[in-house]
Amino acid sequence: MTRKVFNFSPGPALSPEPVLRQAADEMLDWQGTGMSVMEVSHRGKDFMALHARAIADLRELLAIPPNYKVLFMQGGALAENAIVPLNLMGDGGQADYLLTGQWSLKSAREAARYGQVNIVADATGSEGRYTHIPKQTVWKLSREAAYLHLCTSETIEGVEFQGDPIVGRGEHEVSPDVPIVADMSSHILSRVIDVSRYGCIYGGAQKNIGPAGLTFVIVREDLIGRAHRLCPSAFNYQVVADNDSMFNTPPTFGIYLAGLVFEWLKAQGGVAAIEAINIDKARLLYGAIDGSRLYESRVSKQDRSRMNVTFFLRDERLNEAFLADAREAGLMNLKGHRVVGGMRASIYNAMPIEGVRALVAFMRDFEQRRG
Ligand SMILES: Cc1ncc(COP(=O)(O)O)c(C=O)c1O
The missing domain is CATH 3.90.1150.10 (Aspartate Aminotransferase, domain 1)
Known part of the structure; x- marks a missing residue:
């Protein structure tokens, strides 16, 4: 059977055909176990190996520096809108947000429940539409911010950063003391990025990686361990990292498919x-x-x-x-x-x-x- 249509869905979105074929072939008998991959223990050695390989492949694909952790979480990018401030904002802290579309607007609104949100620039046009990314030279960055949040690819409006933000001590540069947090749900792995410019990169997998239900988080190690005392354990980067993303049962089938997509991407x-x-x-x-x-x-x-x-x-x-x-x-x-x-x-x-x-x-x- 081959595909009869081209699916332009924004997400959940299409997966590479060879990945779906392999998943179909292995559905009833994964690696000779006689079981489906979704039926085996996440703590078994076979699944642990798959999990480690998926993380290693993602690290290789994005050239993730060694001082970053890759976490597989759940709750999608919208949960991260709360998880990020809970982990990084501190008690009664503040953070900078750039508004470039519906998704960054949602992120800023959620963060405002946890602390002070400074809007560094708002790209809303005359008709309330977002059609561009404000240049970094007009961002009003605050030196006291715990982090700067960006959505580097706004899926709804179709605006996208064409390069990584400039980090440095210059007037319009993002201070290296203010980590950049980026929602990259809709363009992760679609272009080369310099991970070292960011403190934390997150997104839902259901666009460029795999099925809905899996969230990826790439976070610099020094930002781990700062969570608010009321942060749920399952959402605490420290707890998730210490447990190798297996504090609770991970979305095993999603991780399996993500791993196949990473292998496919490497083969491309x-x-x-x-x-x-x-x-x-x-x-x-x-x-x-x-x-x-x-x-x-x-x-x-x-x-x-x-x-x-x-x-x-x-x-x-x-x-x-x-x-x-x-x-x-x-x-x-x-x-x-x-x-x-x-x-x-x-x-x-x-x-x-x-x-x-x-x-x-x-x-x-x-x-x-x-x-
Ligand atoms: C850029 C971006 N951020 C956040 C979301 C929300 O993600 P989720 O539904 O995984 O919470 C989406 C979903 O389409 C998105 O495209």
């Missing part, structure tokens, strides 16, 4: 290699949008996301017909988020370039017929 040549393909995919799609009279992107060119390509039909009365015809053509889940409207094509690592070519061909054909 790693993050730099997939980034080159992601650049080509995004260029193809934005080129088709910019080159048409029917479609438009409303995101500043320099901040456009490679992963979540948002676009609008200039004649919005055609939206329903566009989506229906797209489904008919096997191009699924292109509807934009309800807060933004329009269309969104999520083209994560697992989306082959053929999927983008098929979408572009469909868009041209639709414009010719209906535009």
Whole structure:
């Protein structure tokens, strides 16, 4: 059986086909155990080895320095919105937040329950829309902040950081004393990043890594052990790290699938290699949008996301017909988020370039017929 459609869902999102095939093949008998991987003990030696390999592969793919821990947690990125301040903000402390879209807004609102939140810049445009990332030179950073929080890829609006923030002692640089915490849910492993610029990187796995239910956290060791006394043990980075992410039963099947995705990514040549393909995919799609009279992107060119390509039909009365015809053509889940409207094509690592070519061909054909 092969896939009949291209799935542009923002998340849960498509997984690489070879990964799904391997998981299907091994479903009833994992590594000759006669059991499914989801049926074996997380403390058994086979699963422990899988777990260690998944972490080692992630470390290799992202070149994570040795003074960082990789934690597998649960609760998704939204739980981390509370877990981060509970671990890093201190009692009655404060933190800086950059607002670039719906997800960073949610993060800031949640953090405000635990301490003082300073908004370093708010990218909301005139119509209440987020369409760009404020330049670092306009951020109003506070030296007293326990950390600076960013969402480096806003899945809903389709804005994305094109590089790591600048850290240093200069006027507009983020002080090395203020760790940067980044929600990278929707672009982790899609581009090369310099992990050492960040104190903590987190996200849900359900976009570029694997199934929903698994959260990844990459945290610098010196930031571990600062949790608020009321932080639940299962959410305390120290407790999770001391127990090798097995304080409670981890999402074993999710970790298994994430491990297969890491192996797949390594076989593709790693993050730099997939980034080159992601650049080509995004260029193809934005080129088709910019080159048409029917479609438009409303995101500043320099901040456009490679992963979540948002676009609008200039004649919005055609939206329903566009989506229906797209489904008919096997191009699924292109509807934009309800807060933004329009269309969104999520083209994560697992989306082959053929999927983008098929979408572009469909868009041209639709414009010719209906535009
Ligand atoms: C950037 C970003 N942050 C946070 C979330 C929320 O993640 P979760 O549903 O895993 O809590 C999402 C989900 O789509 C997201 O895209």
